Amino acid sequence: MSHGNKNRKRLGATAALAVLVPLALAACSGSDEDGGGDASAAVDSLTVLDYYNDEPAKTQIGDMLSACGTSIGVAKVDHQSVPGPTLIQKVLQQASSKTMPDVLMLDNPDIQQIAATGALAPLSDFGLNADGFAKGPVAAATYQDKLYALQPGANTIAIYYNKDILSAAGVEPPKTWDELKTAAKKLTKGSQYGFAFNATADYEGAWQFLPPMWTNGGDETQLKSPQVAQALQLWKDLVDSGSASKSVINWSQADVNDQFIAKKAAMMLNGPWQTPNLVKAKINYGVVPFPVNQAGQTSTAPLGGEAWTVPLTSSEAKMKKAAELVACMNTDENQLKRAKEGGIVPTKLALADKYKAENPTMVGFVEPVANARSRTGKLGDKWPDQAKIIYTGMQQVLTGQAAPADAMAKAGAS
């Protein structure tokens, strides 16, 4: 081909141009908006990123942040919210472009994963600690013995029961697994199931399996233990006996709530964020902690909820103010306010009595939250690997692909 050489030269010129353009762009965006490493410099604005993307939470959090800004002498708090599933992706983009916010909200099981990357500042650097907080939120926020986040309020999951249906059937809310199975069986008739839970092949399904697993003494570091197998057996018994729908393996927690509202489930495993929907649907419900397998066990459910962190940025002064903002979001007054608004429980144990008195519908959650266990407390940033094994094993049991005793091994547990 006679044109080959010429073409190649042109291609070379184009390629050179192509390489130069992004370099020029990078040079433009490379400069930081604040070069100040001076800790005493005045700070007039802070950026905050969270996933409180829906009303009313978005406005409530925004107002609380602004009020806190004013109280610590920061004129403007720039509050940005993104949809929940996109938060981590947004943080990753910001991390690679060095535009992390001054204050970052994280879902509690994500804290250690992000802390492990070195993106967050230890809160002790700013004189903050978590004295008086429940143990769950502290464990979730601690990575390699350092505290990286403060979580103002927490939720967990517990048994919701329809008071009308249970009293009509003469059934008491269950306190043991046997009672749960008999109650669920008795409450199953026609198109109504006794119990509903979520067993999807994702983190949500894994989170719902933790109450039976942990309450029975199972542990995420030893998934092949008999305690875990017994918990799997409980889920299997409920489905095999027809007391829970086979569809649980495809129901999200929102679907489970819909079933409960439609009176197609007399009891369900769910969390307090469903309360507004239940109230709106005028369901007469009660809440009890997840039952125990044997006497002497403590009902243990997983810790839910979000915490505030301070990412490492180039400005010492801003990080210091950001830590003050995090502290302000965690004052007694703000914990109580946020808990009431958001249907969560304050994480400071001393606030429990006052909170119970002011929020009678939430009383059933105060004790479960105080005992709630963090998913990442033992495994830290290795939790996602185990969670995947948990939900895979659980699905294999519920679909009859594996027996409870060897499901976790089959799913990859070591």
Place this chain on the structure above:
Amino acid sequence: MRKEAIAKVLFVVPAALAIVFLFGYPVVKNAVMSFQDYGLRTFFTGRADWIGLDNYVTVMNENVFGKAVLNTALFTVGSIVGQFVIGMLLALFFKKNFPLNGVLRALFLLPWLLPLIVGSAAWRAILEQDSGIVNVMLRNLGIIDTPIPWLTSPDVALIAVILVNIWLGIPFNLTLLYSGLQDIPDELYEAGALDGANGWKAFWYITWPQLRAVVSITLMLGVIYTLKVLDIILGLTKGGPADATQTIALQSYQHSFVQFKFGQGAALSNILIVISLVFAVVYLRVNRRRIDE
């Protein structure tokens, strides 16, 4: 350089830039990532160690990999056969003149216009085991006694997912094949009719050969689109029950955006790219042979 030459370069530059940035960069980056320990940390520290083929070895040794490959094949073949046959039959049907032809054809495009996430959510409700409309209908008609566990049994879920994907792919096949049919001159059929080629014979000796170019592009695009289907499966089953609907595309997504093991996710998507490339090469070969003929 002469003016003309400069002009030529200027015309080429936008397209070249688009190709380099929108095609070249992602593909190269993806290839490089698949040989690196590319995780969450990389985004913060910029560090991604070179680990050779480790990512490929890891993902291919996972229990679920064999199943994902098999499911990808079954899902692709099942979807394509279903979509193509139904799309072809509908295209032939709509070629006839009858009242409301246009309206009906437009209605068949609906699945295409519906956002995938809406479509899959609707299908999840439709296929629900206890109260989904499909089971209720089949039961009321006396066709089944016990509800079919569409999305909850590992034996049925893949079939259900394929059925939904067929529903989704019909408009694409129908549209392409229908427009292909429009291009076949009526004279051919008239001449064929004189020689006694009607009905099935007309299809086999006139329609099919004339349509071959359209058929091959429809099938090739169909295969590539189907290989990388993600949203439908995510919306319907999330890969469950018990990994029964895992595919390579879904595995790639889950490694990258659920487990944040971007290197492993990239390795899986490269495997998928290679499979797609094979089909693209086959298509080019077939096409060239036809041109040579």
